[in-house]
Amino acid sequence: MxxxxxxxxxxxxxxxxxxxxxxxxxxxxxxxxxxxxxxxxxxxxxxxxxxxxxxxxxxxxxxxxxxxxxxxxxxxxxxxxxxxxxxxxxxxxxxxxxxxxxxxxxxxDTHFSRIRSSKETIRSHLEQRLKQGRWPRSTLSRSCLRHWLTNLARQTLARLTDSWKEGLLAAFDRLLATGVTPVGKII
Ligand SMILES: [Zn+2]
Incomplete structure (x- = not known):
């Protein structure tokens, strides 16, 4: 986009x-x-x-x-x-x-296009999952959370270098800074 x-x-x-x-x-x-x-x-x-x-x-x-x-x-x-x-x-x-x-x-601007949760909510959920290995207690469905994580991994592979070693949370911030929706589908 x-x-x-x-x-x-x-x-x-x-x-x-x-x-x-x-x-x-x-x-x-x-x-x-x-x-x-x-x-x-x-x-x-x-x-x-x-x-x-x-x-x-x-x-x-x-x-x-x-x-x-x-x-x-x-x-x-x-x-x-x-x-x-x-x-x-x-x-x-x-x-x-x-x-x-x-x-x-x-x-x-607190939200991405087409996603109902705020950027902050998405990031905080991903942060706990990536740092502690489990999702936080949330009203969001597990399928939605897993979907974000899968898309983040795909976006990282597609848009950042193959040698990206800083982890998915850092990738989230890098993608966000470049104007990409980190948890959006690859189009
Ligand atoms: Zn015009």
Whole structure:
């Protein structure tokens, strides 16, 4: 998953990832794409606030389209997503670019794309398993935990050098620092 970085966002926003196609510049006024591209745009927000305020939560707006840098984005409603630790779905704000038709979903930067548990939760579970040889007591299913560990091992093999000797927890941190979801599936 490529990361979008640039000086054109306010400091509140962080890198986001496009999950349909590789981003490419689109000139304002050029022919729009036939199909909408979807992007996740990570922002610094607290799930607790979103849970408490629902659709009234004051989401910010990216200053430009993260795909084509068009200067204006339109509101595009909300999308419901589930997160571990919350009894109901939370509403994440969406925007749409009128130039390239990209639909941008804002998502808390405490979480990876498509994973309901937080990065911190995932790391702490893996840490105990890797250091103590057993999983912590948790409401998360064992199959989910094993899935993360398997994916981490695969990501480490695929993305880090063959001579990686620092262990899987260090690999988790290294992959995270490079913008990779350490427990994500190899695509
Ligand atoms: Zn755009």
């Amino acid at each position: 490529d990361l979008i970085r640039g000086p054109f966002f306010s400091s509140r926003y962080k890198a986001g990832g496009e999950f349909c196609k590789t981003p490419r510049p689109v000139q304002p006024g050029s022919m729009p794409h036939r199909y909408a591209i979807h992007m996740i745009y990570f922002v610094s927000v607290l799930l607790k606030d979103i849970f408490e305020q629902g659709k009234n939560y004051p989401w910010g707006r990216p200053e430009v389209c993260p795909r084509c840098y068009h200067y204006k984005l339109w509101g595009h409603g909300f999308t419901a997503r589930y997160f571990h630790g919350f009894p109901c779905c939370l509403y994440l704000k969406c925007y749409r670019c009128p130039n390239c038709r990209c639909v941008i979903t804002l998502r808390p």
